[in-house]
Each structure stands twice: as C-alpha cells, then as structure tokens.
Amino acid sequence: MMTEFRALRLSAQQLVARRFETAEDVVAWFGAMQGQDYNAVKWAVGMRLKGEPRLSLVQKAFDEGKILRTHVMRPTWHIISAEDIRWMCALSASSIQSVIKDRKRMEALALSEDLFAKACKLFEKHLAGSSGLTKDELEDLLVAEGVTCVTGTMYRLLMFAETVGLVCSGVDKGGKPTYALLDERVPAVSELSREESIVRLAERYFRSHSPATLADFVWWSGLGVREARAGVEAVKGFLHELSIGDKTYYVHEEGASVVAFTEPSVHLLPAYDEYTIAYKDRGEIIHAMGLDKCSKNGTFYPLIADHGHVVGLWKYDKKKKSNPMSVAYFEPGLTSLSNDVQAAFERYKAFTEE
Numbered sequence: 001m002m003t004e005f006r007a008l009r010l011s012a013q014q015l016v017a018r019r020f021e022t023a024e025d026v027v028a029w030f031g032a033m034q035g036q037d038y039n040a041v042k043w044a045v046g047m048r049l050k051g052e053p054r055l056s057l058v059q060k061a062f063d064e065g066k067i068l069r070t071h072v073m074r075p076t077w078h079i080i081s082a083e084d085i086r087w088m089c090a091l092s093a094s095s096i097q098s099v100i101k102d103r104k105r106m107e108a109l110a111l112s113e114d115l116f117a118k119a120c121k122l123f124e125k126h127l128a129g130s131s132g133l134t135k136d137e138l139e140d141l142l143v144a145e146g147v148t149c150v151t152g153t154m155y156r157l158l159m160f161a162e163t164v165g166l167v168c169s170g171v172d173k174g175g176k177p178t179y180a181l182l183d184e185r186v187p188a189v190s191e192l193s194r195e196e197s198i199v200r201l202a203e204r205y206f207r208s209h210s211p212a213t214l215a216d217f218v219w220w221s222g223l224g225v226r227e228a229r230a231g232v233e234a235v236k237g238f239l240h241e242l243s244i245g246d247k248t249y250y251v252h253e254e255g256a257s258v259v260a261f262t263e264p265s266v267h268l269l270p271a272y273d274e275y276t277i278a279y280k281d282r283g284e285i286i287h288a289m290g291l292d293k294c295s296k297n298g299t300f301y302p303l304i305a306d307h308g309h310v311v312g313l314w315k316y317d318k319k320k321k322s323n324p325m326s327v328a329y330f331e332p333g334l335t336s337l338s339n340d341v342q343a344a345f346e347r348y349k350a351f352t353e354e
Helices: 002-012 023-030 038-046 055-063 085-100 103-108 113-127 135-144 153-163 194-209 214-221 225-234 338-352
Strands: 067-072 076-081 167-169 179-181 239-244 247-252 266-269 303-306 309-316 325-329
Touching: 002 194, 002 239, 002 247, 023 038, 023 055, 023 067, 023 076, 023 194, 038 055, 038 067, 038 338, 055 067, 067 085, 067 153, 067 167, 076 085, 085 153, 085 194, 113 135, 113 153, 113 179, 135 153, 153 167, 194 214, 194 225, 194 247, 214 225, 266 338, 303 338, 309 338, 325 338
Parallel strands: none
Antiparallel strands: 067 076, 167 179, 239 247, 266 303, 303 309, 309 325
C-alpha cells in the first residue's frame, strides 16, 4: 500500500511522469509553492520540468513576471503564477493582516494604520516605472522620507503592501530579489468571490498533492476547517477516497496515477519542498528514524527521497571543490543508494551551474 501511496504522490507532485515544459506551468499546477529559500524554490520548480532541468528557464519566468513571489496562506513566502496571484492574495489578505497587526508586534515596531498607509504611498511613488528595488533600497528611501525603520519594520510594511495588491516581486538585481508594483507586472483580471477562490484553491491543492487529507489541506491553505471542508466538498466530484488505517485520503482523478518507476528513483528535494512541507502528517513518506530530523525550529532541510520515501539529508557546499556533496542517512548503513544519489547530485549540479 505504501508503495502505491508514494507513487501516487510522486505523480501528483510532478516528480515522476513530469508533464510540463515551462516553469510557469509547473507553478500554476501547484497553485503555490513555498519559497522563503529563493534558490531552493528555483530547484523545486526546475526538477519538475520535463527533460533536463534548466535554471535559465526558471529564472526567465521570474524575470518576465510569469512567476511571482509573495506572501500568501500561512503566511510565508510562496511563488505563484501571474494568473493566480491576485485572487490568491485577496483570499489570504485578512488572515495575513491579522498576523501583521498583532498588538504586540505593532507596539514593538511602532507600527500604525497611518504608517501602513504612508508606506504604501511611498512604495507606489518610488516603484513607479521600476523593474524592481531591493528591500534595502526601499528602506533607504523610506528613511529619507522620515520613516523610522528598525529590524522587522520593512518586512511587515512590505508584507502589508502585498496583501492589498500593491507590490509583488520584481526583476532580480545583482542576484537579489526585488519588489515592484503589481499593476505594472500583472494585468488586471476579473475578481473571484471568496467562495470561488476557496474552490479553486482546493482543486489546485488536491490535483498536485494527492493523496492528501482534509487536515493536510487545512495546514497548507491556512483556511479554517469549515471553509476548507466546503472547498473539498465542492471538488469531490474529481476526488476518490483512499483509506489507510483510520485516515481518509483524497486522490484527484487528474493529478495522481500509479506509474512504474522507470525514471530515476532518487530525488534530491530542496529545503521547504512541497513534497514534504505541504502536509500536516508526513509519516507516510518520511522514514520513521527521520521524522524528528527533517526540520528544526521551523527550518526544513534538503532531503533525499528514494521511490518517494524520505531516507536522509543532503547538503551542497560549492566552496568545497573536491567533495561538495554530503549526505546523512536516517538508517545507519544505508549505502546502497550511493550511485543513484550521485546521479541525482549531478543533475542538481548541472542545474545550478548552467
């Protein structure tokens, strides 16, 4: 059963039987992909492309605004296709603003409604016609306009500006991410109602993450149980149920299929990859000896998956010329994967060094 379960999830996650040739199509398939580690999420997209992964294709999609990076859902950084960013930001706005405007945070950073409004006007002023300014550049401009910034101030001012549909990611500058005006990067589209957005989010989640439970969807989406359940009910015509123990998983008819493992069986998953982070319960895919080793204090590490079973950690240090790749298996003595891991590493290295 676990072999079938993991095969279904690998298929839905586009780690086998990959069907997309463009980075924006991969991201649109998922709806959103967690992306606080900017370089890691580029590999998360690249490894899911048909054929050999190419960093240039992924970077081009970012630079052209076909993929954008912003805060949605839980909230944290995600990458989203240009077609989806407006409705997804609108859906997440109220919950993210409640986090930003937490009383203790507001007091500690001297934030206020007036400051949010002033910052948005200044962002609009300084970003108009720009392909992008870095956070540090924007902070310097705001300070020059009389805004007092301490550690954390700009982060929350910019996150607020994202929630109101003012800013999103711009074109990278010197290898650093930037901010730009959303209206200058993405054409206006018809708005969706909240109910329509929830249904669309549920459809995207289950087609790209099956098999998954309602609890998994609640965790990933940041929605309350009632709204999440309504979303699942609305797309149940596309789902069938899979029972394992006392849990009911939903499998999307389009997204997941059991495929033969004719492709490379080992995947080097980047930090915060959707294959692991997008689920409340990860026990079905992570080796029992590794459940407490995959993350620490909210930081998720790069992982090795063998036929969909997460069996260890990996690390790449380009400063080490002779042996930049290191691995740590959860089960002592697990060395039979060495050749497959090396092949996966060569694929990753070719991507990063393109």
